[in-house]
Each structure stands twice: as structure tokens, then as C-alpha cells.
Amino acid sequence: MNHAFENDMTDANHLSRTPIANLLDASATGLTYKVCGWVRTFRNDRFLAVNDGSTLHNLQWVVDKDQTPDDLLRKLNTGAAVQAVGTLIESQGGGQSTELVVEELALLGEADPDEFPIQMKRHSLDFLREKAHLRFRTNTFGAVFRVRHVLQYAVHSFFHERGFYQLHTPIITGSDAEGAGEMFRVTTLDVENPPRAEDGSVDVSQDFFGKESNLTVSGQLEAELGAMALGQVYTFGPTFRAENSNTSRHLAEFWMIEPEIAFADLKDDMKLAEDCLKHVLQYALEHAADDLAFLEKRELDAEKQLPQAERHDQPLRARLQAVVDAPFTHLTYTEAIDLLRNSKPYKKKKFKFPVEWGVDLQSEHERWLVEKHVGGPVIVTDYPAGIKAFYMRDNEDGKTVAAMDVLVPGIGEIIGGSQREERLDVLKKKCADFNIPEEHVWWYLETRKFGTAPHCGFGMGFERLVMYVTGMGNIRDVIPFPRTPQNAEF
16 A cells, blocks of 8 residues: 655545545445544554544544654644545444544644643533633534534424524614613723713714614514514524523523414414424434433433432433423413412422412422423413513403413423514503603504514523533533623633
8 A cells, every 4th residue: 555644645635525424334335535533542553533523423543553654653642633545444343333444644733632631531511611612522512512503403494394484683683672671782982981962971872873782682573573474484593691690501692593473372382382392302312313322321420429319310312202202281370389389399398489479480490390290391371461571462361471481301491482462552551561662662563553463482592402402401511602791701
């Protein structure tokens, strides 16, 4: 064989790179391939374990050390980028089905083992968050972000197959969809010396948009406008909350999936939410099987250190399949409160948060309902109007709104939605009740003046979904570069 070890590898120029994911089956053997990747391990000056990110699995490269310069051998360290041309054969050893007999080898980029922080050992998740620019190189985060991609595709396929149109709603907006006020200001004004009006206030008319503008907290209001013309639309985009909540469940920047459907009520909304969740879970189980198997084993290994009471009742994939197969139980908020007040944890004062009508359900309440009482997914409906947003449709009882939350074991709420208030007079009154000036949402109100119709929708936090599917316990580990209070690194 002609062995070439120069970085330009002219003999390989006519070959296209083949992803390792395509080379792990024996049916691919007997041909010559160009393969690139990053070194995971190098043993006996002969066996390279190489990964290119296309799969959880490494491809073993067999190097002829007698034909390879010593200087090159010394540089084949963990993290180094390499390229090879070779013949794929059925593996002669255990641990893999195929291996690449290297004929040409090149070092594309060195990785000094004394400086490269991601070595072949178990790193803590806290440590890897500090190395977010490199943590993709680990098996755990490679698996998480491949699953994230699969879930994203599953969401789009679900809505496309059902005739929805994706709508790109604005990232910069002058409205606060939730009425919560926890928004990031967007401005071009000099923050140290802003222009002033005669009364001394900041003259926002001189700002870029001529008004106060913010990063969006939701694309829902704009999506409703699309649904009232296109019939059914969905958004899938970034949203932002300036909420000073430094927990494992909150991010300042995250992605939301928000469908809106015209000529539909709360029952239609619940059906869509259930179908959507089951579709994406089933799709992930089928199309991310290797990565989910790895994440399941990782979770089981981690839980060995925990008391039995803190471990999951089922392995990861079984939990997901159980939701796919389960009928979703429907409870009203009032029924849920009654069940909670009659529960053993309530009577023994085990709940940290109060349980009374008119107070929102907390995660501990939601999880008791799905995990202890029902033993499966639950949809809670008809919440008190006072704890829900202004746009939710008032029920006939005058106390509740046509809202719904989908709760699943292990996490609690994963989807929140409602029938939207389509009656102009009622919506105007609710704007007043929530202190939302009509001039701020005049365009939203006009959809109720011209051809109003019943419509509904929901929101699903994408990172919350990825957490659930991957079994990761911290939301910062399911988004590439988390944005949290006092943290905008990378």
C-alpha cells in the first residue's frame, strides 16, 4: 500500500467525506472511504477511536505504526482532528462491527493533552457548563443535541402533515403577550445620556422604533392574527423572559412551539396537544434510539447514588412509551384541588405550597396528580380567571376560563393552552381588568371586530420537552448556550 501522511492528502481529494454513521454496518464494507473526525482514544500506537458527531458510536481506525511517522503518532491525542482514507472491513476484534484500515492519514488540528479539558473520563455537568464551547465533544452532550434535532424535526413534521403553516413572528415587539412585564428592553438610545422630554422622562420617540420595544415573551398574539386568515398556523422561535429565576427549570432565552387554530374550541385544543406530544415522543423513540439508550443508561448509573424514593419508577424509554400509549385523563382545576386537599401529603402537611381554590398549581401538586393519583398524563382544565392571562376565554360560570395544562409524570406541566376570547366586548373588559391599554393591542382587538370566530392554541417550551425526553435534570444542559441571570458567556 502507498501510505501518505501529508496534510494535503492529494490522493484523497477526489473522495467526498463519508459520515461515520454510514460506516457502522457490515453492508458498507469492502470499499474505500474518506473519513474525518476527532480522536477519542489512541491505544497501542495502532487503534484510533474516532467520532465525527454523526452518531454516538466511534469508528475504529487501524493504523500501521511502522509506516506512520513517530511525530504524527505522538500528536494523535484525545480531541485532535484527523482525516483518513482507508478500506472498511468487518472488525477483527470485539466492541465494533466494522473498522477502517487506514491507508492515508493526516492530522488536521492538534489538541495538547495538557490543555484540552475534555478527556476520556467522567466530567461533572457543572464543569461542562463552564466549558459549553467544548461540551458537545462528550457522549452525553452529543446525544442530547442529536435528540434535540430529532425532536425539532418531529415538531415540524407533525404540523406540516396536518396542514399547518409555520409563521415567523417578530422577535422584537412592542407588546407584552403575558402581561407579566418581565421583558428585555431593546433600545438604541444612549443609556448614560438618553434624550429627555419636557417633563424629564426619556423621550422614546427618538428611539429606533419610536416607542418602547422589547424582546418577545411569546409569538402567540401575532400567531392568532395568522390563524384568523390561514386557518391553522404555528410558531417555533426564540422567546425571552427577564425573570430573575436562577433555577434548574428556567432560562432567560428559550424556544417555544405555539400553534393557533381557527374555528376550534378547548376540546380541539386538548386533542391537538395530546396528538402533538405523542407524535414527537414516538418519533424520538424511533429515530434517536441509540442516543436515548445511552441517556437511559447514564440516568440509571446516576440514580444508583440516590435513595430509592428519589429514583424514577421506570427507565427513560419506558416512561416515554407509557405516555405515547396512555389515554390522557381529564380533570377540572376544581376537581384537582379537591383531590389534592384529600390527599395524604396535604393532610400530613408535606406540600410546601398552599392548596386552595384560586391559587395556581405548583410542580409538586402537578406531579402528585400524575404520578401518585392517576399514574399517567393528565390534562387540567378550567382554571380560575384571576391566575390566567387576559386573552383566555371566560367560561359561563363567570369564575373560570377555558384553559388547559398538559401534565406528564416526572416533570409536571409540559404544555399550556386555552381557547382564546373571541368576543370583543369581553376582551375589552379583560384588557381593562389586567391594566392593558387598548392602544397597545389595538391590532389584536381588531381581529374581534372583523370576522371574529372561536379559536384556540397552546404553548410548549421546547427545552422543557427536550429535558423530558433526554432525562436531563437541568434545563441548562439541553440548550447549547444557556442564558441565565448573570450569565451570557459564549
